[in-house]
Amino acid sequence: MEHNMKQQLLSRIATNDGHGENSPYFDGWKAYDSDPFHPTNNPNGVIQMGLAENQLSSDLIQEWVVKNPTASICTAEGVNDFKDIAIFQDYHGLPKFRQAVARFMEKVRGDKVSFDPDRIVMSGGATGAQETLAFCLADPGEAFLVPTPYYPAFDRDLRWRTGVQLLPIVCESSNDFKLTRESLETAYNKAQESNISVKGLLLNNPSNPLGTVMDRETLQEAANFITEKNIHLVCDEIYAATVFSQPGFISIAEIVQESLSKINPELVHIIYSLSKDLGFPGFRVGILYSFNDAVMNCARKMSSFGLVSTQTQKLIAEMLSDEMFVERFIAESSERLSKRYNYFTRGLSQVGIGSLNSNAGLYFWMDLRRLLKEQTTDAEMELWRVIINEVKLNVSPGSSFHCSEPGWFRVCFANMDDETVHVALRRIRNFVLQDKSATKKQCRRRSKLEISLSFRRRDEIMIGNVLSPHSPMSSSPLVQ
């Protein structure tokens, strides 16, 4: 039989691009895969700065694990629980797990809100939670609004198998990419005009890729908007515990619990995970918390398709029940993130590279607009490609996050050790300084700052990859 005919044997979902891996950002990943940096073995390799992983505090976790052998069913101390844990497949999850997660979520929000353990629903990572909510809240063809720039894999998670659409709410640097009532209305009306039924608003707070938190007014604005339009509000709070400086984090749960008369809680759903805050992406601990009973029940039934391994539930239950450890961890992790952030951003500003003022996340949003030949996506891609091959820092171009303004790049800083950090910064600085002495290139737009810095745009600074596409050799696109 013809190969083509065989291809037709698969579904539309299987043969479309909804998986998101056919993106041009493949180059960044390839470059890293084929030439990964190593301090001794490959000191000139590509440094991975496109991966939003939190590795800064794993020593604390490791220490805890060693000290608490009963948390693991594979140790002599814990094996007595093996059978009960192994046969437990109730999709409600281990009660202790739910209690520990609820309590952890409360602590992370400074005990300003309370979470009911009975409302905790599991999922296959936040990835699974996003998709589950889309299945619950919208029919194929209906849409969610999402502010740009946003995490690229939302396109896959919310759309691929569900048939739901994602419509952008354009946010701009002129007001630090804040979400405004105006932009919400614009996006909503645009959908109406195109006869697309909007079912919800998706927010990511703290934001990936911006690293900023939403202020109270904006959250309330969003809350009022969705209540008025009677559409759902999905808040992905996966970076909640990565907030490392003021202003503090305000969860949508606070808005729900303080202004019950204004917001309809039945419309609010929170997505969470332990992948970023604790650095456990491999454990696939996704959490869905809905204030709507019907959604909670439906999501719980759907969780059969992506439950958390009870072996992992048990470990997490024990770990997060250790209140002293949790408090210490949250504080220490925050401090380490802050140090990294400051080190990088100060080091960069010293050579004239600015970034968005942020206080959360595992990355910062760097401004390279001045280095573009022209303010276009093509120019951004050109800069990015040139940098992948030269400066050998793999960062993520703003266009992969659907940013409307070219020239922004997301730079991850929590997935490497101190030594690598020094090398990364040194490379940037060397490039910039080297560039200063060699004149040449004219930038289209010059600001006052630029007079002292003429940059040559070849390939330096930072480059990123965002949606690490499928590498045929080894690893999967690690969507951060």
Added chain:
Amino acid sequence: MAIGIDKKSVSLSKVAISDTHGEDSPYFAGWKAYDENPYDETSNPSGVIQMGLAENQVSFDLLEDYLEKHSASSNFGSKSSTFRENALFQDYHGLLSFRKAMASFMEQIRGGRAKFNPERVVITAGATAANELLTFILANPGDALLVPTPYYPGFDRDLRWRTGVKIVLVHCDSSNNFQITQEALEAAYADAESQNIKIRGVLITNPSNPLGATIQRQALEKILDFATEKNIHLVSDEIYSGSSFFSDEFVSIAEILEARNYQEAERVHIVYSLSKDLGLPGFRVGTIYSYNDNVVTTARRMSSFTLISSQTQQLLACMLSDKNFTDNYIETNRKRLRKRYQMIVDGLRKAGINCLDGNAGLFCWMNLSPLLEKPTLECELNLWKKILHEVKLNISPGSSCHCSEPGWFRVCFANMSEQTLQVALQRIHNFMERRNSVS
């Protein structure tokens, strides 16, 4: 801004409000009765005995024993691999060591009669996810899969709920021990065609749930030929492959393919899980093994929604690559299940009840049709309720498995101690005696 107290009703999706999740069926109602009044040898000896749960608890001691002896390696691996590395590993290819161990374990279960390539092993959080995922890949909404009856009730949800795909029944009956025939397949296919429903594949469970029997080699050949002729897929859910009582009585579709030199293999996909053979349903360990490269690639991408915890992958990679352990486990497990099966079938026979000749699985397929006033669904459900509330046994009525012949029931025997099984058999015996003395 003030919103009126009168909150508008909140709309959910069609998927959310449908009842295709299947939880309103009697299959689950029985569980509720058990949950409210669970049997316990000492504290609640007159409670409901759970015989509706296909769990394998007969070989846990072997697993515990292994863990006690190997705690260092199974807990986050050897010295070179640390907690941190394991916790960070989220690659949807899955740990290579885990895939190798799964492939090797699957080979051992099949007595080495089929080979499995670790590069074709796709990981999913349980067979539940695997079956749904495959359906998303093989069929469009509105298309259908052919599924022989009786079948595992969970398929109604797994194959249909979020996918929008239909199930077309391939009717099997007791006249030939519920074997799948070419005629039945053709009839179902024609039936679908007449309704303009596009069939995309056949899904078989081998060994069968709820029959507790393996599919014969000839039948497998015919099914593969049928799929080839219609140019559709063949999914073989072999979740009970390690639970066949005699190793050589289970023939995997993989063996058929090998014998044919892998011709037409691209339409074949195997689903497996450790929930039954190893008794680890909580760990959510499922796999899809496909002979089709496109399916492997796509399934892997989709598995992002349902990966196996790397912590669990690590544990199982160690355990399943220990050939001494797995050899002994597989053989001992088969022996113990065989013994249980014998026990229940003998006990039922003494009570005057016959079962289908079974040779695999964690349950037997019991024939209570002689007890029905009339061969109707209603009578079957009445009998089921009676058994649940009077005899206090939760068993699964055949209708919940879409069996076209009323009166058959699936009875699980591996999720309890031998004593509890004896108690259950005694209750059935007493029930039958009462009936016989009355009539």
